[in-house]
Amino acid sequence: MRDVAVVAFTQAPSVRRDLDRNEVEILIPVIHELKQKTGLKNEDVDFVCSGSSDYLAGQAFAFVSGLDAVGAWPPVCESHVEMDGAWALYEAWVKIQMGYAQVALVYGFGKPSMGDLPITMALQLDPYVLTPLWPDAISLAALQARICLEKGVCTERDMAERAVRDRKNAKDNPFAQVKGDFTVDGILKDPFVVSPLRKHDCAPISDGASAVILAAGDRAKELCKRPAWIRGFEHICEPLDLGVRDLTRSRSTEIAADRAGVGKKKIDVAELSAPFTHQEILIERALGLDDGTRINPSGGALAANPLMAVGLSRIGEAASRIWDGSANRAVAHATSGPCLQQNLVCVLEGD
Amino acid sequence: MSQIEKALTAPHVIEYTYKRSLGPVLSQFFTALRERRVVGVRRKDGTVLCPPKEYDPDTGESLGDMVPLKDTGVVTSWAWVAKPRPQQPLQKPFAYALIRLDGADTPLLHAVDAGSESRMKTSMRVRARWADTTTGAIRDIACFEPVD
Numbered sequence: 001m002r003d004v005a006v007v008a009f010t011q012a013p014s015v016r017r018d019l020d021r022n023e024v025e026i027l028i029p030v031i032h033e034l035k036q037k038t039g040l041k042n043e044d045v046d047f048v049c050s051g052s053s054d055y056l057a058g059q060a061f062a063f064v065s066g067l068d069a070v071g072a073w074p075p076v077c078e079s080h081v082e083m084d085g086a087w088a089l090y091e092a093w094v095k096i097q098m099g100y101a102q103v104a105l106v107y108g109f110g111k112p113s114m115g116d117l118p119i120t121m122a123l124q125l126d127p128y129v130l131t132p133l134w135p136d137a138i139s140l141a142a143l144q145a146r147i148c149l150e151k152g153v154c155t156e157r158d159m160a161e162r163a164v165r166d167r168k169n170a171k172d173n174p175f176a177q178v179k180g181d182f183t184v185d186g187i188l189k190d191p192f193v194v195s196p197l198r199k200h201d202c203a204p205i206s207d208g209a210s211a212v213i214l215a216a217g218d219r220a221k222e223l224c225k226r227p228a229w230i231r232g233f234e235h236i237c238e239p240l241d242l243g244v245r246d247l248t249r250s251r252s253t254e255i256a257a258d259r260a261g262v263g264k265k266k267i268d269v270a271e272l273s274a275p276f277t278h279q280e281i282l283i284e285r286a287l288g289l290d291d292g293t294r295i296n297p298s299g300g301a302l303a304a305n306p307l308m309a310v311g312l313s314r315i316g317e318a319a320s321r322i323w324d325g326s327a328n329r330a331v332a333h334a335t336s337g338p339c340l341q342q343n344l345v346c347v348l349e350g351d
Numbered sequence: 352m353s354q355i356e357k358a359l360t361a362p363h364v365i366e367y368t369y370k371r372s373l374g375p376v377l378s379q380f381f382t383a384l385r386e387r388r389v390v391g392v393r394r395k396d397g398t399v400l401c402p403p404k405e406y407d408p409d410t411g412e413s414l415g416d417m418v419p420l421k422d423t424g425v426v427t428s429w430a431w432v433a434k435p436r437p438q439q440p441l442q443k444p445f446a447y448a449l450i451r452l453d454g455a456d457t458p459l460l461h462a463v464d465a466g467s468e469s470r471m472k473t474s475m476r477v478r479a480r481w482a483d484t485t486t487g488a489i490r491d492i493a494c495f496e497p498v499d
Contacts, residue, residue, distance in 0.1 A: 129402045134438040139447045142430030195431040239408040243457040
């Protein structure tokens with residue numbers, strides 16, 4: 001395996017509704033800042049890979065316009081995944097492992113405010129038995145939450161504690177959307193959005209974007225004083241049908257964590273991309289995290305949830321903790337599909 | 352200049368001008384729904400999946416042993432939708448529920464018309480309410496309703 005590291009990360013502030021800018025306009029300053037930080041020009045980048053969803057833009061091949069933010073000249077070797085940017089980063093990592101690239105630019109972007117996001121998400125379901133019933137994303141998560149509550153996997157208090165923690169951590173993150181000091185008792189008095197989920201149980205809807213530079217070997221050391229080396233990387237998918245899955249745990253995260261070697265040594269920092277509080281609990285357990293790990297110092301997905309970029313941002317935030325020396329070993333998580341169907345786990349280490 | 356009385360228009364219909372096959376298993380499921388029946392598929396270990404699948408989700412084996420099921424079952428989880436959206440199956444407060452039909456081992460997702468949230472309970476029994484006209488689609492079941 002080649003040594004590959006995350007060496008730079010930029011992001012747009014997550015906002016509920018970016019009224020003035022389209023997806024590409026949100027992305028442009030993010031990419032420019034990344035180039036400025038690293039001094040890289042287009043000709044220095046061997047591979048460009050992005051994650052976004054045409055369903056958010058409501059337009060076929062909407063992702064192509066994202067390349068306008070990179071610049072069309074000189075011609076780039078480029079790819080795209082209709083997934084979170086974390087999976088685009090996985091593709092770039094594979095490309096570097098195969099020897100086809102030394103430096104890669106990865107970005108994710110999304111503007112879900114253009115539609116009714118919980119309903120748009122129904123389009124990712126089975127087109128015959130599920131989508132025609134239009135179960136919104138919050139209702140599906142609520143079905144899972146109720147099973148977890150009734151089987152004693154967690155309590156409403158446990159769930160509220162995650163929201164309080166993440167919102168508190170997010171106070172130090174200028175890019176986060178939902179932040180501040182809340183109390184568990186206070187937010188548990190709020191009404192249900194879709195019973196048994198309250199507003200604080202659901203990640204916000206965020207417009208945003210983020211971008212990362214990956215580099216191999218000596219090139220990584222030139223670009224970054226203390227590169228965040230990728231020491232474990234895996235993603236696993238479960239069936240789409242909720243009925244055949246054990247919704248009280250995240251099997252795919254467990255398997256991915258095992259293969260990525262999460263439990264081999266102490267994890268200092270974890271950045272989780274769980275869009276609902278009960279799912280954050282399931283991911284914490286699947287990764288085997290305990291009190292020795294700082295969870296979501298950025299606030300995680302519950303504080304800022306730019307769809308298609310939120311998972312990539314977790315990798316960027318985890319890498320940032322390696323760069324600033326506050327962590328030696330970090331794990332980043334990304335998810336896709338209904339009720340944690342597919343999960344990605346990335347282990348990052350300092351030298 | 353003469354007044355334009357009527358703008359020229361032309362139809363523009365976005366469509367897939369081909370037919371899709373549902374495959375050997377789902378086509379039997381939807382044909383049965385059109386006849387107001389429900390079927391599942393048996394796995395090698397004897398358990399029954401509903402909705403049925405063409406391949407075993409764990410082993411990948413081909414499945415095809417169809418099993419008739421009742422249109423009654425039990426709720427294994429539910430979520431109360433107080434403000435339905437226009438696309439959703441009922442235009443009054445309702446529950447999305449996972450419903451394990453009698454004779455099946457896995458639940459399917461559908462809507463339950465319970466009137467009020469206080470009537471919803473995990474393990475409650477429900478029965479399918481069939482649509483007035485059936486077309487071979489999941490909404491041939493209009494929704495489920497509590498069995499008192």
